[in-house]
Amino acid sequence: MNPAMEPNRRSVGSSSAEPAMTSLPAGLSSVVHALAADASVSDAELVRRTLAGQEDPFVALVARYQRRAFWIAFHVVGRVEDARDVAQEAFVRLFRSLDRYDYARSFYTWFYRIVMNLAIDALRKARSSHAASIEELLGALPDAREQGGDEPLQRDEENGQVWAILDKLDAKFRAVLVLRDIHGLSCREIAPMLKVTHATARWRLHRGRQMFRDHWERLQGRSER
Amino acid sequence: MIPCSGIADRLPEFVGGDLASADAAAVRAHLIACHECRRQAGTLQRARGALLGAAASAMRGIDEADFTAMHRSIVAATTSALQAKESAQPAMQRRPGPWWLVAAAALLVCGMWFGMQSRRDRSVWHRAPTATPAASSIVVPWSGPRLDMRLLGDERPMAPPPSEPAGFGSGLMGRHRLRALVDEGVPMPLPETPR
Numbered sequence: 213m214n215p216a217m218e219p220n221r222r223s224v225g226s227s228s229a230e231p232a233m234t235s236l237p238a239g240l241s242s243v244v245h246a247l248a249a250d251a252s253v254s255d256a257e258l259v260r261r262t263l264a265g266q267e268d269p270f271v272a273l274v275a276r277y278q279r280r281a282f283w284i285a286f287h288v289v290g291r292v293e294d295a296r297d298v299a300q301e302a303f304v305r306l307f308r309s310l311d312r313y314d315y316a317r318s319f320y321t322w323f324y325r326i327v328m329n330l331a332i333d334a335l336r337k338a339r340s341s342h343a344a345s346i347e348e349l350l351g352a353l354p355d356a357r358e359q360g361g362d363e364p365l366q367r368d369e370e371n372g373q374v375w376a377i378l379d380k381l382d383a384k385f386r387a388v389l390v391l392r393d394i395h396g397l398s399c400r401e402i403a404p405m406l407k408v409t410h411a412t413a414r415w416r417l418h419r420g421r422q423m424f425r426d427h428w429e430r431l432q433g434r435s436e437r
Numbered sequence: 438m439i440p441c442s443g444i445a446d447r448l449p450e451f452v453g454g455d456l457a458s459a460d461a462a463a464v465r466a467h468l469i470a471c472h473e474c475r476r477q478a479g480t481l482q483r484a485r486g487a488l489l490g491a492a493a494s495a496m497r498g499i500d501e502a503d504f505t506a507m508h509r510s511i512v513a514a515t516t517s518a519l520q521a522k523e524s525a526q527p528a529m530q531r532r533p534g535p536w537w538l539v540a541a542a543a544l545l546v547c548g549m550w551f552g553m554q555s556r557r558d559r560s561v562w563h564r565a566p567t568a569t570p571a572a573s574s575i576v577v578p579w580s581g582p583r584l585d586m587r588l589l590g591d592e593r594p595m596a597p598p599p600s601e602p603a604g605f606g607s608g609l610m611g612r613h614r615l616r617a618l619v620d621e622g623v624p625m626p627l628p629e630t631p632r
Contacts, residue, residue: 237508238501274511279504287492292499300511307515308522367494374491393453393485394492414455421449421481428484 236275247272255319259310270310274303277320280395281327287390288331288383289338290375298334302327325405328391332383339379377427385420392417439467444474452481 236248247253247268255276261269281302286295305326313322378386387406391397397405403413444467450456451464468475 237504239505239508270515271512274508274515278508278511282499282504282507283496286495296507299507300514303511304514304518307518367490370487371491371494374487378488389488393488399455417453417455418446418449421453421485424488425449425481425484428487429480 235279237278240271240275241268243268244271244275248275256313256315259313259315259319262307263310270307273306277323278303280320281323284324284327284390284395285331285334287378287394288328288387289334290379291338294334294338295331298327298330302330305330321401321404324391324397325407328387328405332387335383335386373428373431377424377431380427381420381423385416385423388413388416389420389424393421439463441467441471441474444468444471445477448474448478448481452478452485 236245240248247258253272255273258269258273262273278299281299282295285298285302286292289295289298302323306323309326313319378389381389384406388399388402391402391405392399399413399417400410402417403410406413408416444464447456447460447464451461456464468478
């Protein structure tokens with residue numbers, strides 16, 4: 213069977229947020245909900261029906277992929293508003309270019325490529341408008357010693373450090389790190405999304421993890437001092 | 438045992454679960470024995486855990502109502518894109534087409550017409566026979582004996598055909614034969630071929 217024709221109920225792999233990414237939004241009509249939830253109706257079939265002039269199949273596609281699109285965009289961009297804009301724009305572009313869809317290829321790879329391109333553009337635009345360094349963020353964070361072992365505060369601090377490190381990483385490393393480590397996609401899936409070879413995707417992942425570890429170690433050392 | 442430098446390169450893949458089972462077993466065996474590499478692997482693992490934790494905690498900040506609203510806004514945006522496309526289509530149909538396309542087609546037709554005219558003028562088949570000034574005969578190399586050719590319109594009577602076959606030495610084949618005659622001791626130059 214053609215892999216592109218298989219229903220794409222993909223797992224998120226190592227991420228702990230799988231249900232949050234795959235469940236359907238509330239308030240769907242019964243027809244749309246049935247289409248979106250029916251694993252036997254592939255993404256390619258929904259595209260074909262949309263191109264035939266039906267509206268519900270596309271709404272079902274949105275329902276299937278809007279969460280994943282939003283979260284990928286969010287983990288790359290780091291801001292809810294920007295991620296929402298990216299997800300919306302990705303679906304509009306998808307809709308406009310549906311007639312160029314190659315049925316021999318997997319739908320989600322094609323769609324995620326649109327999302328990633330928009331997200332990386334948004335990240336670069338946001339960086340040029342308000343660049344903040346890790347050091348600045350460290351100054352704004354509460355001192356760990358003053359917190360008296362308050363766990364939620366420590367977790368918030370740690371999360372803040374993670375986002376600061378992600379902001380510090382180059383967009384190409386951040387994209388691979390997000391897709392592999394958070395969204396659980398393999399390097400073979402990531403490579404066509406970023407229009408790079410499999411070897412390049414693996415190298416970027418390797419370097420991205422190393423850089424993330426280096427920044428993390430540095431920040432941990434500073435905050436413990 | 439694999440040296441520490443070889444292990445350090447594989448640690449990110451090992452921690453991320455991307456190594457093949459044989460490689461992962463080798464790295465694991467090294468980590469059991471090497472304190473420094475174990476410390477590095479621990480740092481990588483904590484960093485990765487923090488990344489996943491931050492991603493998961495951000496997800497808790499967005500609730501179901503946000504996604505419902507997002508779904509509506511996405512569908513509305515695509516619907517308006519569809520309407521914009523449909524409203525643009527009749528306008529496209531009313532227009533005869535881009536002006537440059539019409540101009541290019543007209544230029545193409547004119548070019549083809551002039552091209553055909555000039556070809557027609559150059560063609561021998563369409564040219565009216567004209568008298569040529571004191572036409573001299575033109576010798577065309579060919580593979581047979583020498584022949585006289587006259588331009589069109591030259592009404593002078595042709596020379597009577599030679600009583601004997603034309604001698605060698607004319608035309609391509611003639612030159613080849615001439616070399617053969619030299620080898621056979623025929624006196625040179627050959628007599629002029631009668632016209």
